[in-house]
Amino acid sequence: MxxxxxxxxxxxxxxxxxxYYGTQRRLLGILKYxxxxxxxxxxxxxxxxxxxxxxxxxxWDTESTQEALNFIDNVSVYEGKYNLYDLLYTRSKSLYYQxxxxxxxxxxxxxxAPPGYVKFxxxxxxxxxxxxxxxxxxxxxxxxxxxxxxxxxxxxxTHDLCCRLRVMTQDFPVFKGLKFDYELNFxxxxxxxxxxxTIISDSNYELSVLAPYLPSHKLQSIPHPVxxxxxxxxxxxxxxxxxxxxxxxxGNHNPPNEDGIKFFLDSIFPRVLQAxxxxxxxxxGKVCEVIQVDSHLTQNVKLxxxxxxxxxxxxxxxxxxxxxxxxxxxxxxxxxxxxxxLPIVTTPTCASALFLQDGINxxxxxxxxxxxxxxxxxxxxxxxxxxxxxxxxxTFEEHYSMPAIYSKLDAMLGI
Numbered sequence: 001m002x003x004x005x006x007x008x009x010x011x012x013x014x015x016x017x018x019x020y021y022g023t024q025r026r027l028l029g030i031l032k033y034x035x036x037x038x039x040x041x042x043x044x045x046x047x048x049x050x051x052x053x054x055x056x057x058x059x060w061d062t063e064s065t066q067e068a069l070n071f072i073d074n075v076s077v078y079e080g081k082y083n084l085y086d087l088l089y090t091r092s093k094s095l096y097y098q099x100x101x102x103x104x105x106x107x108x109x110x111x112x113a114p115p116g117y118v119k120f121x122x123x124x125x126x127x128x129x130x131x132x133x134x135x136x137x138x139x140x141x142x143x144x145x146x147x148x149x150x151x152x153x154x155x156x157x158t159h160d161l162c163c164r165l166r167v168m169t170q171d172f173p174v175f176k177g178l179k180f181d182y183e184l185n186f187x188x189x190x191x192x193x194x195x196x197x198t199i200i201s202d203s204n205y206e207l208s209v210l211a212p213y214l215p216s217h218k219l220q221s222i223p224h225p226v227x228x229x230x231x232x233x234x235x236x237x238x239x240x241x242x243x244x245x246x247x248x249x250x251g252n253h254n255p256p257n258e259d260g261i262k263f264f265l266d267s268i269f270p271r272v273l274q275a276x277x278x279x280x281x282x283x284x285g286k287v288c289e290v291i292q293v294d295s296h297l298t299q300n301v302k303l304x305x306x307x308x309x310x311x312x313x314x315x316x317x318x319x320x321x322x323x324x325x326x327x328x329x330x331x332x333x334x335x336x337x338x339x340x341x342l343p344i345v346t347t348p349t350c351a352s353a354l355f356l357q358d359g360i361n362x363x364x365x366x367x368x369x370x371x372x373x374x375x376x377x378x379x380x381x382x383x384x385x386x387x388x389x390x391x392x393x394x395t396f397e398e399h400y401s402m403p404a405i406y407s408k409l410d411a412m413l414g415i
Contacts (some may be wrong), residue, residue, distance in 0.1 A: 006131045006413055009124060010034070011074065012044060012047040012135040015064040019308075022224075022332040023159055023254060024077030026202065027136065029225025030157075031071035031315075033409055040415045043072040046143075050080040051087045076304055078120040086114040103179040104170075108188040109160040113142035125149050132413065136194075137160040138189060145165060145195040155412075157200040157222070161209065161337050162189050168256065168328050174260065190214060198412065203330045203353035222408050224332055226339045236388035238341055239382075241315055246279045246379055247300070248317035248342075250310070251287035256327035258290055260347075263368070264323040265297065271372035273300060278381060284313060302393045314340040318385065319378050322346040325366060335400050341393040343385050345374045355399050361391035 016024055034043045045068055048059045058064070060077045068075045080086050090111050097105045104110055110118070120142045133144045134155040139162070144154045156318055163186045169175055189214045193199050194321075199214060201207045202224045210219060249264070251257030261283065272279050281301050285290060288303040307313055314320075320337040322344065330353040337344055344356065347366040351358070358364035363374035378385045398404060409415075 003040065003415075005040060006035070006415065007061040007128065008041055008043045009123075009128070009130045009133045010043055010123075010412075011133070011135045011140060012045050012068060012075075013140055015047075015058045015060055016067045022329070023137070025226070025332050026159065026224050027156075029405075030409075031068070033225060033406060035071040036406070037410075037415060041413065044074040044076065044123055044124070044128065045072055046076050046081050048120075050078075050112075050114075050117070050347050051090065057346065060110060064248075076124055078117050080117055082113070083116040084330045086116040098178060101179075102177065103181075104166055104175055106188055107138060107166065108141075108192045110142040111349065112139040118143055118146075122148055125152055130337075135356075140193065141192050141195070143252075145192060153198065154196045155198045155200065156193060156196045157202075158193070158206065159202070161203075161206050164328035164355075165207075167186065168326060171255065177415070194218070200412075203351040204355065207327070220408070220412055222412070223405055224306045224330055225402065226332070226334050226335050226400065227407050236315060239310065239386055243281075243318050244316040245282040245313075246318045247281040248313060248320050248337075249281065249283045249287075249322070250320075250333040251283070251285045252281065253286035253289055256324045257285070257287045258324060260322070260324035261287060262369075263325060264321060265291075265293065265301070267368035268323065268371045269300070271369065272375050272379075273297075275372075275376050282313065282317060284310065286303045310336065311340075314342060317342065319343040319345060319375070321375065322350045323366075323371060324350050335396075338392050338396040338400060341396070343378050343388040343392065345371065345378065355395050361388065361395045363388070 012027060014023055016028060034041060040162060049059050065075045065077065093105065093111050095110060097103055116339065125147060126149060130152050132153045132155055133147060135141060135144050136157050137159045138402055141156055142175065142411060147154055163182055166180050167182060170180060194214055197221055199218050200220045200222045202222060207219060251261065279300060282302065282304055284304040284307045286306060288305045291303060293301045314337065320342045322331055322334055324347055331350045334344060334346065334354060342364055346363045346364055347360060348364055351362060351364045356362040356364065365371050365374060
């Protein structure tokens with residue numbers, strides 16, 4: 001007898017394209033899993049066009065909806081931009097906390113999931129009798145935290161711990177001068193997460209932070225699914241690749257990436273060039289828009305900007321650097337680098353979320369002298385680089401490959 005299909009309502013927190021953010025890559029990875037398991041599950045999605053600035057939050061239009069429909073059965077879009085009550089409700093919260101109290105909005109606020117949106121999601125759940133509803137990020141937790149259906153299993157994928165993100169963004173212009181009580185808000189975050197049956201994190205560090213406060217049976221480690229590898233990427237072994245660049249840095253336009261590449265260019269790269277003057281660094285992503293490269297480094301630094309297909313770039317680079325000193329969550333770029341068996345030199349900030357250990361399958365430090373030495377050791381000792389490449393390949397296959405992640409998702413959904 002065939003197993004009845006599981007019915008899932010999947011929340012899409014952002015449109016899938018243009019592809020700039022780690023959140024989008026994670027959503028796409030999960031959506032591909034749904035498509036690959038279409039014989040066992042049927043999936044609808046829910047998204048919203050709300051009142052927020054379209055520059056910050058792109059709209060769900062026909063093209064974005066069609067992109068999602070390439071993976072799943074249906075997409076329901078809540079047109080909250082027409083709901084005056086939602087607009088007044090959220091504006092009043094913003095004014096009360098940010099203008100009157102001069103503090104950041106509490107992490108358990110329903111600012112991103114106002115009453116109209118919650119009612120819309122509840123209607124979908126009631127009408128379709130879903131087995132699961134899957135929410136992405138704590139900002140939207142209220143969409144399912146008080147779900148009325150007792151037969152629906154609620155899942156939340158944290159993506160990042162909200163409190164850590166708030167601390168990271170305290171210096172953003174929009175939050176400048178606003179107070180934020182981390183301890184109080186962390187407890188609010190835990191209490192809101194605890195309303196879900198299952199809590200997913202893709203970060204080892206964040207799971208260790210949550211573990212003392214939440215029941216162990218609720219916590220699930222689901223690493224970030226990485227899709228889109230070129231068909232021949234696994235067949236081109238590290239020792240047989242033709243390298244164009246020595247170092248590769250990938251990054252979107254945000255403070256951790258900006259500060260990280262500045263730290264590298266100011267404090268690390270000059271030490272590398274002193275020992276190996278012809279070293280070539282490729283930088284890709286929107287971070288290129290804000291990088292200031294000193295004139296004496298222009299021959300060694302190639303600012304590539306936004307690169308739609310990163311396969312060739314990964315295969316033509318000797319190693320990946322991620323010298324970030326701040327930030328929260330999992331650095332997707334490092335999982336992507338691992339999928340190409342690339343040696344990695346990074347910092348504890350980046351490595352703590354992943355199965356990366358200094359000297360085992362990566363080189364990890366935030367000391368500029370040691371960082372430069374690590375880079376040079378990989379550029380001058382090809383056998384060492386090959387060894388690290390093989391260790392990275394093994395780690396990826398065990399923890400981050402599609403079979404490894406799919407088995408965890410299958411178990412969670414009862415497939």
